[in-house]
Amino acid sequence: MPSFTKLVPEGDNRPRDVCDTCGYVAYDNPKIVVGAVIAVGDSVLLCRRAIEPRLGFWTVPAGYLEHGETVAEGAAREAFEEAGATIRVDGILALYSISRIGQVQVMFRAGFDGPVKFEPGIESLDVRLFSWDEIPWDELAFPSVRWALDAWRHAGDGPLGPPAGNPASDERGTSRMMTEVTV
Amino acid sequence: MPSFTKLVPEGDNRPRDVCDTCGYVAYDNPKIVVGAVIAVGDSVLLCRRAIEPRLGFWTVPAGYLEHGETVAEGAAREAFEEAGATIRVDGILALYSISRIGQVQVMFRAGFDGPVKFEPGIESLDVRLFSWDEIPWDELAFPSVRWALDAWRHAGDGPLGPPAGNPASDERGTSRMMTEVTV
Numbered sequence: 001m002p003s004f005t006k007l008v009p010e011g012d013n014r015p016r017d018v019c020d021t022c023g024y025v026a027y028d029n030p031k032i033v034v035g036a037v038i039a040v041g042d043s044v045l046l047c048r049r050a051i052e053p054r055l056g057f058w059t060v061p062a063g064y065l066e067h068g069e070t071v072a073e074g075a076a077r078e079a080f081e082e083a084g085a086t087i088r089v090d091g092i093l094a095l096y097s098i099s100r101i102g103q104v105q106v107m108f109r110a111g112f113d114g115p116v117k118f119e120p121g122i123e124s125l126d127v128r129l130f131s132w133d134e135i136p137w138d139e140l141a142f143p144s145v146r147w148a149l150d151a152w153r154h155a156g157d158g159p160l161g162p163p164a165g166n167p168a169s170d171e172r173g174t175s176r177m178m179t180e181v182t183v
Numbered sequence: 184m185p186s187f188t189k190l191v192p193e194g195d196n197r198p199r200d201v202c203d204t205c206g207y208v209a210y211d212n213p214k215i216v217v218g219a220v221i222a223v224g225d226s227v228l229l230c231r232r233a234i235e236p237r238l239g240f241w242t243v244p245a246g247y248l249e250h251g252e253t254v255a256e257g258a259a260r261e262a263f264e265e266a267g268a269t270i271r272v273d274g275i276l277a278l279y280s281i282s283r284i285g286q287v288q289v290m291f292r293a294g295f296d297g298p299v300k301f302e303p304g305i306e307s308l309d310v311r312l313f314s315w316d317e318i319p320w321d322e323l324a325f326p327s328v329r330w331a332l333d334a335w336r337h338a339g340d341g342p343l344g345p346p347a348g349n350p351a352s353d354e355r356g357t358s359r360m361m362t363e364v365t366v
Contacts, residue, residue, distance in 0.1 A: 031212045032287050064212050067212070067285045070280035095278070102251075160345050166253070
């Protein structure tokens with residue numbers, strides 16, 4: 001098993017995890033999650049998660065940005081991997097800081113690029129289009145899924161303005177998942 | 184010295200660096216750089232870098248987001264660390280993908296929060312306010328510094344709209360630093 005000690009590397013100003021065996025500095029900075037609210041008219045595409053965390057709950061297609069990608073390319077890749085959807089991103093709908101878990105989430109507004117075609121990828125149990133009133137609000141995977149859906153609803157079809165940020169109720173992204181919060 | 188082999192970890196779909204000694208998976212995802220164009224009237228605050236890369240060249244205060252921070256908090260910390268400036272961020276000016284080096288840069292528009300006071304931090308040789316015509320264009324550290332300054336100029340003092348993205352000349356953030364490009 002790897003074993004790390006917190007040390008301040010030379011030229012740095014805060015402790016990092018340094019491997020006891022080999023001296024590797026595991027710089028652990030926040031990561032970028034890219035996702036998209038993919039709409040067809042008044043309906044949005046949601047995936048039911050086949051993996052933890054939050055297996056069985058619904059989310060917009062989203063995941064970690066990989067090296068070599070732009071944020072828009074990453075969002076399109078995630079939509080294809082999780083929902084078999086080929087999308088065209090339209091603009092940035094929201095940018096969220098989830099400081100509790102070291103994430104910055106960039107959420108796009110998107111539509112299908114070509115025919116409306118989707119199917120569950122390996123990380124999804126199901127993929128469906130939901131009209132606003134059908135969205136399973138009590139079964140959303142993460143608070144930011146709700147935030148992004150709200151931002152999409154608020155933006156409407158017109159030109160996008162400044163990206164939405166965290167809601168006033170959770171400005172720093174420290175709340176846990178909704179079902180835990182509301183217990 | 185640490186030694187890594189590229190392997191696809193279980194449940195993943197692409198090779199990651201796995202330590203030959205201890206099995207540690209060094210997930211190396213893109214990182215988030217947060218920065219700010221800090222303005223006083225028509226002038227902007229630039230720092231002359233005391234560290235590599237691009238030692239001696241000018242930049243807006245910016246650096247890697249750390250765990251536990253929101254993007255706005257990170258930008259304010261960097262302004263204080265690099266320029267001794269206490270700032271108030273105003274909104275997101277731009278979001279850049281620098282896919283060549285695995286960065287997403289979130290650039291804010293900001294002003295001083297209180298008195299206009301600044302001094303070089305440990306990573307800066309000098310900090311100065313430059314009017315637009317005085318900006319040392321040929322001595323800027325990175326292409327995205329120029330992009331952010333252009334975005335600030337374009338935005339003016341009014342309400343911010345959608346964030347600027349990469350310029351059409353470098354949509355994926357693959358260009359090297361300007362002095363290299365223009366040689």
